[in-house]
Amino acid sequence: MSTFWCETAIIAAENGAPQAASGVRLETENGRITSVTPGATPQPGDTKLEGITFPAAANAHSHAFHRVLRGRTHEGRGDFWVWREQMYTSASELTPEKYEKLATAVFAEMVITGFSSVAEFHYVHHQPDGAPYAEAHAMELALARAAMAAGIRLTLLDTLYLAGGIGSPLSPEQTRFGDADVHAWLKRIASLRTAIEATFPADRVSVGAALHSVRAVPEEDLKVVAAQLPTDIPLHIHLSEQPAENQACLEAYGTTPARLLERHGLLTRRLSAVHSTHLTPEDITSLGQAGTTVVMCPTTEADLADGIGPARELSDAGATIALGTDQHAVIDPWVEMRALEHGERLGSGQRGRFTPRELLQAATMGAARSMATPVPGPGIGVGSVCDLMVVDPASTRTAGSRPLQMAFSATASDVTEVIIGGELLASRGVHARLGEPGRLLTEALKELS
Structure with missing residues (x-):
């Protein structure tokens, strides 16, 4: 005791x-x-x-390797898509050994700033040419060991990434992110769950699932995920982060990303929709009525010039608001809380959009809903x-x-x-x-x- x-x-x-x-x-x-x-x-x-x-705070959205980019992407102008090319360069250099070392340091930084748990949105699965590593789940096990070393609770979100864009194959830079098809991913995630459960304490490391985005997962594969993904694990997705994503989805499927997920029964309480920056009023209603968690990453969304998401409207509609650090331009739960409210104030011209208690809720219990490991309440x-x-x-x-x-x-x-x-x-x-x-x-x- x-x-x-x-x-x-x-x-x-x-x-x-x-x-x-x-x-x-x-x-x-x-x-x-x-x-x-x-x-x-x-x-x-x-x-x-x-x-x-x-x-302690909970970090509902992390890409540990993005920490490489802090303070290195600010020369000149550009947008999310320019930044993405720099991110691909960093991803291309990772090995299991390098990633374990980097992630241990990143998770240690999270711990000293007040985070006790993290949902790691992980898609760097294979070797740069797409071939599996000789050791099954080498990259995933490296992240789990890093979390254990740092003492942080980890929900490892194994991510489905099949396309480079709607109707486009994976680019060479994305090859290591992908699987042969959705069925191969489902088989691999089942194997990963078995490996993690056999090796690490359940209250410290657990496995969840993620769909990278509707850009990266074709509609036919969304149907398979809805039908076959085990229902006892959390599911995350990047949703409507960019207007270009919405436009591509409308052109291909005749609807928005949120309504596409709704079409296939994927808008549920277990879903965490990350960013949700560019939503229609109908999207907000659907996410709220489904009781989804919406993970806002205010410092990343500011750093990448993504825009200010409709957090207050989503909360009022019934969604749970959570906070994450995403690309780690900042790792600081207090700054994320403050940035959420400041973004609301800048967008609305009103103060007090979220009360201090609501901000603390988003940083603790809100994020808890995104994870499979226990985290404290508000x-x-x-x-x-x-x-x-x-x-x-x-x-x-x-x-x-x-x-x-x-x-x-x-x-x-x-x-x-x-x-x-x-x-x-x-x-x-x-x-x-x-x-x-x-x-x-x-x-x-x-x-x-």
Whole structure:
């Protein structure tokens, strides 16, 4: 059993809303919280957490290798499609060994910033010529080992990627992403589940599925996925990230990407639609009525000039909003929360589009719906996994902020401790097992151009 005494903690109130409480003592067993006692005094053996203790954040959308591009893609102008060519160059250099080293560093960076879990949208499956590696699932197992080393919970989203665009074959740069056909992918994902379950703890590493996009998965294959993908795993897709994607879909199928998924029964509560930036009013209604999770990645969408998605409208329609870091231009749950609201304000001319509690919900429980691993709720409560992040309330950024309004002042630099499964994994920017993530990233990036 591990015990923690929190100077201040964000706990779950009876109505489920998070609230700040002083002197909160937590008892845990097997990585889960068994008791929450506000107004307590510290006991011998307690780990004292000074500052404000929040539930740790969950990262609902990640491409670990995109971290290579941070600070390297900003010369001149361009758009998403220009950036994509630079991303393909980075993907072409990956090997299982290089990817494990890079992903370990990226996951360590996530941990020190306050993330305890991540949904990794993974499509670099094979060798550059498309041939499988000699070791089955070499790239996938490398990512799983990286997550275990960093101590982060991983939902590995094995991605179906069959076409280079609607009606177009895979390009040479995309060859390693693809499979022979949808049936080969279904067989491979079943084999991957078996391998992961046999090797890693279920509460730490699990397998989900992803469709790269309607650009990359033809309609006939969507029908197969709807009929044959096991229903007990999460399903993600990049949806309507670019106007060009919508236009191509309309020309080919006579409908939008969201309505195409609806046509084949793929709009469900288990679906996470990533970005959803360029939607019609009918799309918003369909996603909301289906109870889907919509994963917004505000710093990436800003970095790539994607646009501002209709997050408030989607939430009002019934969708759950989650947050992810996508291409890792920034890895910081507090900045993602703030950027979601700032985008709404810039687009609408109104303040307070999302309350601070709603932002915390998006960074925790919202993202939890995207994953197959347990993650904490918006407030710390009995039965939750003991995944915590502690924020300094007296930094130059946070001084004077009310605890539940930290989303508008804190950054990852203010995260002082991170606990995952009851284990202290990070303290003041240093990973307990791996040391300084900056050093790890520097070494990993030396091997990539």
